[in-house]
Structures are given as structure tokens and as C-alpha cells.
Amino acid sequence: MWRAQRRHGREGPPPLTEAATPQPALAVEHLSKAFDGRIVVNDVSFSLEPGEIVGLVGLNGAGKTTTINMILGVLAPSSGSVTIAGLDLADHREAALGVVNFSAVYAPLPGNLTVAQNLRIFGMIYDVPNLTDRIGEMIDMFDLARYRDTRCGLLSSGEQTRVSLAKALLNKPRLLLLDEPTASIDPSTADTIRGHIRDYAAREKGAVLWTSHNMYEVAAVCTRMMLLSRGRILIEGDPRTLPTEHGAASLEDLFIGLSREPDERASS
Ligand SMILES: Nc1ncnc2c1ncn2[C@@H]1O[C@H](COP(=O)(O)OP(=O)(O)OP(=O)(O)O)[C@@H](O)[C@H]1O
Ligand SMILES: [Mg+2]
Structure with a gap:
């Protein structure tokens, strides 16, 4: 996907x-x-x-x-x-x-990468300008600061969904x-x-x-x-x-x- x-x-x-x-x-x-x-x-x-x-x-x-x-x-x-x-x-x-961007529970982000690593990689794929600032905005918007350095695979399903939504808005689709x-x-x-x-x-x-x-x-x-x-x-x-x-x-x-x-x- x-x-x-x-x-x-x-x-x-x-x-x-x-x-x-x-x-x-x-x-x-x-x-x-x-x-x-x-x-x-x-x-x-x-x-x-x-x-x-x-x-x-x-x-x-x-x-x-x-x-x-x-x-x-x-x-x-x-x-x-x-x-x-x-x-x-x-x-x-x-x-x-x-x-385009999307979020769906059946397409989780790579579980071995942290929240910050996932957002950075997807931001690079999307060529997001001012990526560090944009990642910060998404982390604030979806209340993810305390999970920034946590591997996504360890998050609860609701927390993973919030990361997935942060990823989905990253490139202002x-x-x-x-x-x-x-x-x-x-x-x-x-x-x-x-x-x-x-x-x-x-x-x-x-x-x-x-x-x-x-x-x-x-x-x-x-x-x-x-x-x-x-x-x-x-x-x-x-x-x-x-x-x-x-x-x-x-x-x-x-x-x-x-x-x-x-x-x-x-x-x-
Ligand atoms: N790859 C596939 N091969 C065969 N049938 C499939 C495939 N993908 C989906 N289907 C079938 O197509 C129909 C529609 O599935 P779809 O996943 O689009 O439904 P949905 O409206 O999203 O349902 P839900 O609310 O359960 O998520 C279902 O009957 C499903 O079994
Ligand atoms: Mg469905």
C-alpha cells in the first residue's frame, strides 16, 4: 500500500x-x-x-x-x-x-520505526517543505509528544491511529x-x-x-x-x-x- x-x-x-x-x-x-x-x-x-x-x-x-x-x-x-x-x-x-494521503487501520505505519522516524521518512517521500516544523505541528495536533521516540509497533491501536492521521496530514494533501x-x-x-x-x-x-x-x-x-x-x-x-x-x-x-x-x- x-x-x-x-x-x-x-x-x-x-x-x-x-x-x-x-x-x-x-x-x-x-x-x-x-x-x-x-x-x-x-x-x-x-x-x-x-x-x-x-x-x-x-x-x-x-x-x-x-x-x-x-x-x-x-x-x-x-x-x-x-x-x-x-x-x-x-x-x-x-x-x-x-x-493524496490516507489513513486506515489496516495499513499501520512500520512498527520498528519511532513516531518521529516514521513522520520524517513519509515527509521526505512527500517532499514536505520545512519538514521539521511540520512534524512538530503534527505531533502537537495529535498529542504525540510523549511518544515521539517510541516505536510505533509498541503503541496502542488508538495511538497508532493518531500517528497515522499525523502522517496523513503531513503533506497537506x-x-x-x-x-x-x-x-x-x-x-x-x-x-x-x-x-x-x-x-x-x-x-x-x-x-x-x-x-x-x-x-x-x-x-x-x-x-x-x-x-x-x-x-x-x-x-x-x-x-x-x-x-x-x-x-x-x-x-x-x-x-x-x-x-x-x-x-x-x-x-x-
Ligand atoms: N481482494 C479481494 N478479493 C475478493 N473479494 C474481495 C477482495 N477485496 C474485497 N473483496 C470483497 O468485496 C466486498 C467489498 O469489500 P470492502 O472491503 O470494499 O467492503 P467495505 O464496505 O469496506 O466493508 P467494511 O465496512 O466491512 O469495511 C466484500 O464482499 C469483500 O469480501
Ligand atoms: Mg472497509
């Missing part, structure tokens, strides 16, 4: 301030993926504007991580395209992935992919982290695609959400107004109702 992260070369996208018309941070068009003939992502299209935080929710196995892995270039799509900051991933892989970023985090720290990600999106105009099983969190942090069911986007909209629009009492009720099998829905 780390091989997906590469330093971007001279052909990188124009800085946000120089682009004549701002490009979507991400445009996914007709994306599909089949494993051994079984379609798990089915003709999915969506885009993310700079500064947006968009939730991707759905039952276990709905296709969320598979979608993220195609955007990261880890998995080749069966069909469809991924365009990051105006760069087609298939044609400009290195430049496109140079402005134009597109940040967070696959269940608060899954192993205590409620108080999760609240702080949601605040940092919201600030990041607002200040740096980074777009964030955020998967979660926590509907409270989705409503608290996402300006838009998409519900994926068996690889297809069933509904999309503002998580604060979607329940009312669909006659549900809460986002959780809407999720449960729409995630059921079609015949189950018809009989209830």
Missing part, C-alpha cells in the same frame, strides 16, 4: 490559488470492480470539491474500502476512471498520488482518504480529531472522503454523504436533512432501512 504513495514530479497539478477554475479534488466516473466475476463496486460516480468532507457509509462489504483502494491506485478498476485534482490516475499516476479514522479512538479523542479534520478542510481547502459506521459522526463532520449498498450509491445528500427528506426519524434509522434487502424493505 505504501508504494501507492510517491513523490510527485514536475508535472504536478497547479496550486489551488493558480488554477483558473478550481478543479474538483476528486472525480470518480463509472467506477466498477469485480473480483472473480463478482461485482463489488458497481458503476459508481461522484466528485469532491476542495474543502468538502464527504461521508461514504454502508454495510460491511458494501464496497467502501474497495472504492478507496481504487482511488489510491492500490487496486485497478475493472472499468471507469479516477481523476485527482484534474489528473487522470491511469495516465498521471505519480503526480496524482503526490497530492488536496485529497485525504480516511477509512474509519476513529474506529479505535476513544470518544473524547475522536471528537478532537473530528475538529482537526474539519479545520484542515476549511483552512487548507483539502477534500476529505471519510468512511464510518458511526452515523452521529457522519452528521457531525460531513457536509455530504453517500450511502453505498452492494457497490451502488443508493442515496446522497446532506446528512442533517436526508432523514427528514426520506421520512426517517434519524440517520441511523435511514441507514438501517435502506441497507436492508429490497424484499425485506417491501415487507416492513
